[in-house]
Amino acid sequence: MTGNRRMLVLRAVVEDYIRSHEPIGSTALARRHDLGVSSATIRNDMAALEDEGYLTQPHTSAGRIPTEKGYRYFVDRLSTVMPMSPAQRSGIAAFLSGSVSLQDTLRRAARILSSITGQVAVVASPSLSKATLRHVELVPVASMALLAVVITDTGRVAQHTIGVRRMPAPDALAALGEAVNARCGGRPLTAAADLVRTLARDPRWQGHAALCESLADAFDGMADDEMAGELYVAGASRLAYQGSPDDLAPLFDALEEQVVIMRLMSELSAEHGAAGAGVAIGSETHTPGLMHASVVAGGYGNASETGDGTTDAGDGATASPVAFVGSIGPTHMDYAATIAAVRAVARYLTATVAAGGADTAEG
Template sequence: MRSDERRLRVLQAIVEDYVYTREPVGSKAIAERHGFDVSSATIRNDMAALEEGGLIHQPHTSAGRVPTDRGYRAFVDTISQVKPMSSAEKKAIETWLEGAIDMDDVLIRAGRLLAQLTKQVAVVQYPNRQRNALRHVELVSISDHHSILIAITDSGAVEQRNVDIALSDEQATAISSRINATYTGRTGIEISAEAVDSENLPPLERAMMGAVVTVLKDVMTDEAEERLVMAGTANLARTNVDFARTITPVLEALEEQVVLLRLFADVGDELAVTIGEENKDDGLSEASVVTSVYGKPGKARLGIVGPTRMDYVNAMVSVRAVARYLTRILGS
């Protein structure tokens, strides 16, 4: 084995042992636990080279070393292929998410599940409504002056709005049918009253159709502030010792949701890991963030936030698995 390959294996061993034990890792421990066919002296030389390269450092006067942000990055970059979950784990995820009753419930469940799987803080971004296409519309008459429009998007979101017109049950059904026939599969910017075939309708019903389509367009193009679901914040308290200062900056960054939304927008890979100083916000300079896209390409992201000393392999496997099942469920 070449010296550079062995040093990479030594780095991997240091990361794995430090994540598991929380203790600085020495050459003797590496030789005993990982079956290197070289002496402890050779491993010490490898560790010296890794330290010179900025991949590990010595936190105290002890002989042990811990990874730096650059070391974690080098380790993550060696994970060329994320192993799939077991059949039992996949079934558990599928069962848990499929029990949801609506869009809000499925995202909340996804966050809780991800926090449980990784023991970190889970963050799930709501899909942007402007990128959603219409799946189905239903009009319901509720009084002599008001009706309710219920719109279901292809992301699984269910939105409802009041419409200030009186409709009979027959009119509500007829208008719903025409709108569904015209706009199913289209996004909000493709919706306009002129596109509906209403030439054969009496003037009053044509006006009703126009009013309903206007409300529908508002629903489908609403630029409401993007929302996040968070779960597992208490997990940070259990990892407080992993932060050189305190967890306060991380908590503040989580509270400022715009920080996470900006971070989500900046990463382009389907499965992305940002470590320590790679995160542009100072509050996350001692944290790592693992995220993945879910839904149709570019729809939204979910992920986890935790200390740089985390189980990256498990985090990447869990984030990708939940994202894929979420995509499958919302697309069904």
């Protein structure tokens, strides 16, 4: 029973510290929480929690604050994450529904998440490596150059210039485009590349084999380019009000390292699928600049691996996100509220991606 009560004391300390950002004493804890024991007993429990590494005493005051281990215990036992209110959800939808493109939606998503949490918000555009081909258009742009305009299922638009020795006649080029779309539509870009190479061996397209090979190489290049997705960041200035100057400089440096942030948030979101949110606290981020910060990230997009290697947004197989949305703040962040906000924005973005990015192109 003592161990259970001790953990209730830990939970109370974390909740009060998140709210006040001041060291918590046993007398204040006994007054605010119905723990059923005296402040002296609570003081003994807090001392035991300190010995076990869950709490620490920052200076000579009687108050204590949670350690990284204490926060981890608290986060792992968040029994319920209170959903956002209908008013908050409608506010998110209203703000994002005014978007004119997928880019604009993602930029707005970062801004609204930062506004809700008071922290840094990071939103990644869907990775081309996880996208499937919706449509490709082959457009002559010079006497010996074509532009392959690739539109994916997530609404992303990518462009690739292809050099040609001899420009196909307009009818032949249109027919080739139709053949590529018929054969490759709904396929991941790597699979589409393989299928286009089979076209190069088809007698009907023998005269355009080099073009087919170049288009296949373009698909492969897009699929391999993990960094083709853009990162939208909002709210960095809010950090100035939430941390000590000594903590802020390395944190701003970490935010500049977008590859590091993308890898961290991608791993967190992938671990929990497109329905949940992962949390990394301090040293768990394995990032020096985030030693005094926590990261909450969730995936959006619900891409599912199907039996033939393609992806869809259905309920058949295990869903994996096509991109992530996340929040970075101090270790004393309101974890429950941040997780709820990340999930709410991720759900909206999942719906947007399912609609093909609102059928809009990126600028």
